[in-house]
Amino acid sequence: MDxxxxxxxxxxxxxxxxxxxxxxTHSHGHTLDLFIxxxxxxxxxxxxxxxxxxxxxxxxxxxxxxxxxxxxPSFRRVRNWRQLDVEEFTADxxxxxxxxxxxxxxxxxxxxxxxxxxxxxxxxxxLQSKRVRTRASARWYDSECREVKRTTRRLxxxxxxxxxxxxxxxxxxxxxxxxxxxxTKFESFWSQTVDACKNSSRDLWRxxxxxxxxxxxxxxxxxxxxxxxxxxxxxASFFRDKVAAIRASTASAASPTIIAQRQAPSLSTxxxxxxxxxxxLLNKMPAKSYSHMAVETSDILHRTxxxxxxQFVHCDR
Numbered sequence: 463m464d465x466x467x468x469x470x471x472x473x474x475x476x477x478x479x480x481x482x483x484x485x486x487t488h489s490h491g492h493t494l495d496l497f498i499x500x501x502x503x504x505x506x507x508x509x510x511x512x513x514x515x516x517x518x519x520x521x522x523x524x525x526x527x528x529x530x531x532x533x534x535p536s537f538r539r540v541r542n543w544r545q546l547d548v549e550e551f552t553a554d555x556x557x558x559x560x561x562x563x564x565x566x567x568x569x570x571x572x573x574x575x576x577x578x579x580x581x582x583x584x585x586x587x588x589l590q591s592k593r594v595r596t597r598a599s600a601r602w603y604d605s606e607c608r609e610v611k612r613t614t615r616r617l618x619x620x621x622x623x624x625x626x627x628x629x630x631x632x633x634x635x636x637x638x639x640x641x642x643x644x645x646t647k648f649e650s651f652w653s654q655t656v657d658a659c660k661n662s663s664r665d666l667w668r669x670x671x672x673x674x675x676x677x678x679x680x681x682x683x684x685x686x687x688x689x690x691x692x693x694x695x696x697x698a699s700f701f702r703d704k705v706a707a708i709r710a711s712t713a714s715a716a717s718p719t720i721i722a723q724r725q726a727p728s729l730s731t732x733x734x735x736x737x738x739x740x741x742x743l744l745n746k747m748p749a750k751s752y753s754h755m756a757v758e759t760s761d762i763l764h765r766t767x768x769x770x771x772x773q774f775v776h777c778d779r
Contacts, residue, residue: 474498475664476663476664476667477664477667478500478501478502478664478667478668479498479499479500479501480498480499480500480501480503481496481497481498482497482498482499482505482507482523483495483496483497483507483510483521485510486510486519487510487513487518487519487521488513488517488518488519489513489517489518490517494518495518495519495521496521497521497523499525503525503526504525504526505523505524505525506523506524506525507521507522507523507524508522508523508524536593536594536595537591537592537593537594538591538592538594539589539590539591539592540589540590540592541583541587541588541589541590542587542590543587545586545587546586546587547586550586551582551586554582554585554586555578555582558578558582559574559578560574560575560578560579600648601651601672602647602648602650602651602652603647604647606643606647607643607644607647610636610639610640610643611640613636613640614633614636614637614639614640617629617632617633617636618633620632620633621633652669652673655669655673656669656670
C-alpha cells in the first residue's frame with residue numbers, strides 16, 4: 463500500500479467508513495472506482511467484471527438504501543378553549559333542563575348533567591382533529607428533567623385555574639429553572655461524551671454525528687435473541703418454586719395473629735349539604751380530581767361559579 467492509499471484508509475477509518483472494492487477496476491490494473499459506505503451498512507458486492515464499454519469496470523452492489531421512514535403523525539380530538547365565550551355559554555346553560563328543572567334522583571341528574579354540558583360544549587367549542595407528532599426524548603433527558611417538567615406543568619395548570627399574579631410568577635420562575643436545567647444537562651452530557659472520545663477519532667466522529675443528527679427511532683433494529691425462549695411451563699415452575707421457598711422459610715415461624723372483627727357504628731342517616739359548602743369544596747379541588755366529564759370542563763365550572771355542579775345539592779340522596 464502506497465502513502466496516498468494509506469492516508470485514504472486512515473480518513474475512511476476515522477469517519478467510520480468502509481471501502482468495499484478490493485480488485486482492480488481499470489484496464490491498467492488500478493483500483494480507481496470505489497464503493498464507500500458506513501461501517502454498519504450491510505452490502506453484497508457483486509464480482510467486478512473486466513472493462514467493457516470503457517477503460518473502467520462496472521461496480522455493482524446490492525444494498526439497502528431505502529430512506530428512513532418519517533414518524534407517522536397521529537391525530538387527537540381537542541377543543542379550542544380560547545374560542546369559548548363564557549357569557550354566552552352561561553346564558554345558554556341557565557336555560558337548559560339541568561338548571562330550570564333538574565331531575566330529583568342522582569342517576570338521572572348525572573345523565574342530564576353530562577348530556578347537557580357535552581351538547582353545550584359541542585355547540586360553543588366543537589371538537590377538532592389536531593395533528594400530533596411523536597418525538598423520541600433526547601439522550602440527556604433524564605429523570606430529573608422529567609420531574610422538573612412535571613412541576614412546571616403543575617404550576618401552569620394552577621395558574622390557568624386561578625389566574626392570579628402569584629401563580630403566574632411561580633409558573634414563570636419554574637419555567638426559567640426548567641430551561642436552565644435543560645441547557646446544563648445538554649452541555650454536560652455532550653461535553654462528557656466528547657471528552658471520553660478524545661483518544662479515538664472514530665468514536666469522536668460518531669459522537670459528533672449523533673449530536674448533530676440524532677438517530678431516528680424508526681431505523682434498523684437488532685433481531686431479537688430467540689435462543690432462550692420462555693414458555694408457560696417455565697413461568698409456572700418459577701412461581702411454584704418461589705411459593706415452596708417461602709413456605710420452607712416460614713415453616714418454623716409462629717402463627718400469625720388474627721385480629722378479631724371490630725364493632726363499628728353503622729351509617730344510617732345523612733345530613734343535606736348547602737350550596738355554600740359544595741362551592742367551597744369544589745373551589746379547593748384541583749382539576750384532576752373532577753369526574754370524567756368535569757375533567758374536560760373544570761375551568762368552565764370555576765368560571766361559571768360551579769352552576770351546573772350545584773344542582774346536585776337539590777337531588778334526593
